[in-house]
Amino acid sequence: MSKKDMEKALLKKVGEAVARFKMIRDGDRVAVALSGGKDSLTLMDALILLQRRAPIHFTVCAFTVEQGKFLRPFEPMAQYLKSRNVDWSYHTDNPSLKLLEDQPTHGCDLCSRFRRRAVYQIAKGLGANVIAFGHTADDFCESFLRNALFNGRVSSLPPTTYSRERDFRLIRPLVYVNEALTSRYAESMGAPVIPCGCSQRTGTVRKGLRDILGDMEHQYPHIKETLLSAMGKIETSRLLDPRYLDLDGETIGETTEADEGSPFAIVE
Ligand code: SF4
Secondary structure (H helix, E strand, O other), rough: HHHHHHHHHEEEEEEEEHHHHOOOOOOOEEEOOOOOOHHHHHHHHHHHHHHHHOOOOEEEEEEEEEOOOOOOOOHHHHHHHHHHOOOEEEEEEEEHHHHHOOOOOHHHHHHHHHHHHHHHHHHOOOOOOOEOOOOOOHHHHHHHHHHHHOOOOOOOOOEEOOOOOOEEEEOOOOOOOHHHHHHHHHHHHOOOOOOHHHHHHHOOOOHHHHHHHHHHHHHHOHHHHHHHHHHOOOHHHHHOOOOOOOOOOOOOOOOOOOOOOOOOOOOO
8 A cells, every 4th residue: 555545544534533523623722642652653643634634723732751661762753753843742750650660560550540640731731622542443442342351341442532520522533543554654654663661561351352353354354344333333222231221112113022132033
């Protein structure tokens, strides 16, 4: 795929997500949380490209939070962003560094709580009302499977949501973009991706699910798209949550005993 085609595919998918989930509105200032990886870099570029073409006016800036987990100095990335005139800033989060020193084996819960606090503080300082995260289609699929298989819930990530105080809209515009595309895109840009120590972890549930999906993708190339599509077409009357079931038969013409989902249907 040529660089132009990649850019086109990226913009199409990001544009679709932005419109469908009302991610960006006129007058917004969007701050991209740039982790140094291929996904958030691709996101930043996509939003800058979109900004130039969108019929509404919004601004884009980017920031990085240093939590002590980068495996290499961030300088090459800083140079890269500077050469592209990106409105970007770098912030060391001292409480996160202290956490790493005091509890080197702390889990994701604590780490992301510290990051969230830092992200809100930084975004406020940048005058942003929207924060964009680089979660991809792969992340949505993994999160969906993890919740279903390990937490007993039908749930994934919200494409658009709000901070608790409702002072920030939190968006994930790469919901329809898979990591095969972000990898190729970041590579084509010659971006000096900076890995995070956690990305090297093995034996995690996330890695296991990623491998399963990857294996299945060889046989069923569109499996992630299908899973994303399933997340957008929920048939609540065919799940097991009594809040959404017509247990007293009050909904006219909705389901019948003859339906294939009926307990009286023959299941082979
Ligand atoms: S994977 Fe690493 S950086 Fe991400 S939340 Fe967990 S501990 Fe933090």
